[in-house]
Amino acid sequence: MSNYELERRRCQLAAVSVAAVVLFVGVPLWWRTTTTYRAWLPMAQIQEFSKLQLLLDVDVEVVFARGTLTPEQQKKIPVTQTRDEQHSVDGGTSLTYRYETRYRTATIMEEDSLNQPTAAETDLSLNTLSESPCGSLVVYVIPESSSLLPQDVDVYVGQRRTALVRADAETKAGKTLKQVLAGVEPRVKEVLRVMSFSHGDIMAVLSNRVRPGSGSLPKKDDSIRSFKSSPGYEITFSLLNPDPKSHRLYWDIEGAVHTFVQPLLSKLSPLANFSVDSQTLYYTMLGFNARFDDHHSAYTLSADSLAHVINPAESRLGSNAASSNPPLNFLLYMPDAQHSPLHILDPQKRLVASNAFHSPRWGGIMIYNVNRANGTLPVDVHINMAKVMGVFLAQLRLLLGVKPTARTAGILVAPPGYSGLSDWELDRLMWSHSVENIATATTTITSLVQLLDQIDTIVINDNIAEQVSNAVASLQLATAELESGNLAFALQYSKEAILASERAFFDPSLLHLLYFPSDQKFAIYIPLFLPMGVPLLLSLLKIVAEVRQRRKDKLAKKD
Incomplete structure (x- = not known):
């Protein structure tokens, strides 16, 4: 074999060796080192949440006091009945409300509590015996002749989770127990309508999953003025003094918050964390164009001009950039x-009695007028904080979603008391927030999975996978607790689910390769691989051509 042949054979072996190294070592190594890391996600469980199916279980206990049942009827007690209400919602969402009602007779201690002089004292005494769990209700059926309720009142709703219902005059005369229970059921439903959640409450918090105009949402939705569920809220009380030369204002805001606001916030602590601060702003005007009204002998603001009042003062209220919690002003x-x-x-x-108004999902404003009869300036003004906080607390209840109870004939609702919030009002908020948190967390998780499916260059690190798994596990626990009627645990798990889902969705690592698509990869790799790949490919093609030519020559010699 000549030197030329040896040199050509050596070049062919070198080309084949380089190609083998590139194909069997370089390409796998490059593929391995440039592959986007994606940790495992529980896709099957997440797909189940795309169609949200919730079951809300409410435990109701109906207790018959002495004199409401005959001895024959008492022998057939206790009785348990279950009633389901199913609602289909757009977007694959379905809701089931299960009311498990247990009927029994009152104990000796409960009979003693029912002998209190007033219904309020009875409510307090019954609560000291045993405190009902969150989300449950206890309805006491008292004789028609009982003096606990006024003659024109058939239902009394207390501050806790108990209610008093007057029995019909013909409840027990010649009727079976089933007929007696059927006669009490309408008034029990009235109690549920007032003290428990309604379908409108649940649909209001599911508005982001319902197509507008579909008819699933209630026509009059008061929830547009209340804040969405959040882990925390920032409450700021501001005193605006546009004319310090005319007024020297004194307000005991610290004492007022401690006396009036803190009891309500303590009651609301299961829902969220609250922080409260205050400030005094001088030379700060509201954006209004008041006109003097001869009829009222005062300057007046019309209802249609209130929307423009806030803007000039809002820039001076301070920034909430340090916190992601929504501010209440x-x-x-x-x-x-x-x-x-x-x-x-x-x-x-007509003049508004409170001389105040509130802005949906923003806060409230109260105008405080003083008497300048002495004519001496500046006027020392000691603000009546009880009057002011009474207005602000009413606005705060509305902004947090506590709906006022409509007055209905025959139903007497006890005032909320010192804390400013009844136990059953807190339960209604907990039902709504639990469902809203579950719906928000499921939407966040499913949106994240859709995003990851559409853009395969996004890295899914172990931290994101852990947060997604935690969110899925918390969602499963929250829905299970709702089905079991454990409202407090359901709310806690739903809060954990929404926090974990948001941490996963807003993780900064998701954006590292988001704007590095495949076409840009080719733009980077071609200048690196093309100068080496073209000579190598041409050498391999030449070797293949020579091998084919040799085979043809051998076949020709044989012939």
């Missing part, structure tokens, strides 16, 4: 001497 405004007194008119051109 409450402004106490003292009009200057040129626009005093200042009153708010309702759409019917």
